Amino acid sequence: MLHTKIPQIDEIVEEAINQATLQGEPQLVCIVNQIDRTDSIAFLDRANKIDKHRMFWRSADEAFVLAGVGSAQRIQSADQHRFNEVESVWNDIQEKAKVYDSINEKGTGLVALGGFSFDTQQVNRSPWEAFPDNQMTIPMYLLTNKDEKSYLTTNILVLEEDHAQQIIHQIKSDQQQLLNGIREEVNLPHRSNTEEISPDKWKVSVEKATEDIKNGELEKVVLAREIRLKFSREVELAAVIENLSNTQDNSYIFAIESGGDYFVGATPERLARVDNQELVSTCLAGTAPRGRNDEEDQKLGQTLLQDPKNRQEHDFVVQMIREAVEACCLDVEIPKSPVVYPLSNLQHLYTPVTATLEQGYTLLDVVGRLHPTPALGGMPQKKSVDYIRSHEVLNRGWYAGPVGWFDGKNNGEFAVAIRSALIQKNEASLFAGCGVVEDSDPEAEYQETGVKFKPMLSVLGGY
Numbered sequence: 395m396l397h398t399k400i401p402q403i404d405e406i407v408e409e410a411i412n413q414a415t416l417q418g419e420p421q422l423v424c425i426v427n428q429i430d431r432t433d434s435i436a437f438l439d440r441a442n443k444i445d446k447h448r449m450f451w452r453s454a455d456e457a458f459v460l461a462g463v464g465s466a467q468r469i470q471s472a473d474q475h476r477f478n479e480v481e482s483v484w485n486d487i488q489e490k491a492k493v494y495d496s497i498n499e500k501g502t503g504l505v506a507l508g509g510f511s512f513d514t515q516q517v518n519r520s521p522w523e524a525f526p527d528n529q530m531t532i533p534m535y536l537l538t539n540k541d542e543k544s545y546l547t548t549n550i551l552v553l554e555e556d557h558a559q560q561i562i563h564q565i566k567s568d569q570q571q572l573l574n575g576i577r578e579e580v581n582l583p584h585r586s587n588t589e590e591i592s593p594d595k596w597k598v599s600v601e602k603a604t605e606d607i608k609n610g611e612l613e614k615v616v617l618a619r620e621i622r623l624k625f626s627r628e629v630e631l632a633a634v635i636e637n638l639s640n641t642q643d644n645s646y647i648f649a650i651e652s653g654g655d656y657f658v659g660a661t662p663e664r665l666a667r668v669d670n671q672e673l674v675s676t677c678l679a680g681t682a683p684r685g686r687n688d689e690e691d692q693k694l695g696q697t698l699l700q701d702p703k704n705r706q707e708h709d710f711v712v713q714m715i716r717e718a719v720e721a722c723c724l725d726v727e728i729p730k731s732p733v734v735y736p737l738s739n740l741q742h743l744y745t746p747v748t749a750t751l752e753q754g755y756t757l758l759d760v761v762g763r764l765h766p767t768p769a770l771g772g773m774p775q776k777k778s779v780d781y782i783r784s785h786e787v788l789n790r791g792w793y794a795g796p797v798g799w800f801d802g803k804n805n806g807e808f809a810v811a812i813r814s815a816l817i818q819k820n821e822a823s824l825f826a827g828c829g830v831v832e833d834s835d836p837e838a839e840y841q842e843t844g845v846k847f848k849p850m851l852s853v854l855g856g857y
């Protein structure tokens with residue numbers, strides 16, 4: 395049931411058609427309602443019948459979920475200055491939109507969800523044809539679950555030639571399906587094939603990178619590899635998200651559907667979050683497996699904290715994030731040493747970063763400055779991205795790029811899209827990388843990436 399406290403939808407749509415006629419351009423209308431508590435995965439599953447462009451975000455550390463359906467308006471930019479360009483289009487959209495929002499909650503109203511590719515200079519598009527270098531979408535319908543409450547935002551791009559009754563009928567029927575439609579049983583299909591892409595060639599590339607680092611070409615580079623899977627039938631988005639949500643604590647769960655394909659993952663790595671002007675970023679790099687019991691687990695964690703190779707991987711990240719954040723923030727706080735961050739299959743070195751954005755700077759400014767951090771690219775930034783482009787066999791596409799959301803109230807968050815898979819009908823490509831420094835051992839890095847595949851692999855048909 396909708397708890398409407400704003401003008402009747404009929405009035406809103408008719409007013410928007412008048413506006414569109416007067417302006418000679420479409421009018422974006424945004425309506426926010428509090429609704430009865432609604433399960434986000436059921437919502438996404440029922441949306442399957444409405445639009446094949448769905449988006450999902452679950453925070454790693456707060457009860458906050460966004461599930462978006464369809465596209466009312468889309469922002470795309472392939473430009474080198476894509477973060478600034480997205481910001482300026484976003485400002486323009488906000489200025490022109492008519493927002494009916496008496497609730498004013500974070501993540502409701504005008505919200506854009508989506509992501510950015512890892513490297514705009516990558517010319518090879520396959521297999522990422524459905525994912526442009528940047529795509530942020532204002533969904534037609536957005537469910538926001540925050541703490542115990544649910545909100546539904548409806549965004550309509552109204553055209554001069556639209557008929558009010560037709561639009562209203564469509565919205566009512568879509569809302570009925572999204573909130574009350576029957577949820578079909580969704581299961582994951584059987585996995586019929588698993589192929590590791592050139593593991594030996596990959597180990598040779600790690601060996602070569604350690605030599606190039608010793609020769610002073612660069613200081614650190616993150617190299618990724620791929621596993622390809624085949625299934626007995628199409629893999630349903632809702633089933634993957636449900637499984638990841640049940641198994642991956644301390645991780646962001648994200649999914650973006652585009653042109654029939656979708657990119658999904660459970661990443662522990664925040665890039666940046668802004669609540670008003672308060673910034674939180676995360677340094678996460680350096681990895682060990684989990685132990686089979688508490689004692690072994692503690693021991694592995696302690697060894698990780700003292701291991702010079704892992705500390706070096708981590709310290710490059712802290713150093714770079716510190717410099718980037720200090721350039722646009724006040725009151726930057728970064729602890730002197732990392733702690734251990736436990737996940738279901740492995741543990742990482744973790745250093746939190748908090749700061750206050752200086753006036754005039756935004757979340758997208760910070761994302762543009764940070765991406766890619768040395769946890770995904772390397773050190774120095776440009777050299778390592780060039781190195782990846784010319785040495786890595788796979789095409790990263792959106793793997794290791796920023797994925798997330800922002801609203802019109804100065805809130806938003808981006809994570810880096812690792813522990814992820816590109817799913818195309820009954821096939822999937824999984825990606826995992828590791829930080830290579832001069833003391834890296836190819837076999838150990840191969841094992842480390844093996845553990846990083848586990849969260850997605852276990853959801854997509856067992857180890």
Ligand SMILES: C=C(O[C@H]1C=CC=C(C(=O)O)[C@@H]1O)C(=O)O
Nearest residue numbers: 679680681769812826827828829
């Ligand atoms: C690049 C990935 O992980 C990064 C994040 C945490 C730890 C990492 C590491 O220890 O190598 C990587 O830098 C990946 O999972 O694909």
Ligand SMILES: [Mg+2]
Nearest residue numbers: 680681828829
């Ligand atoms: Mg590592």
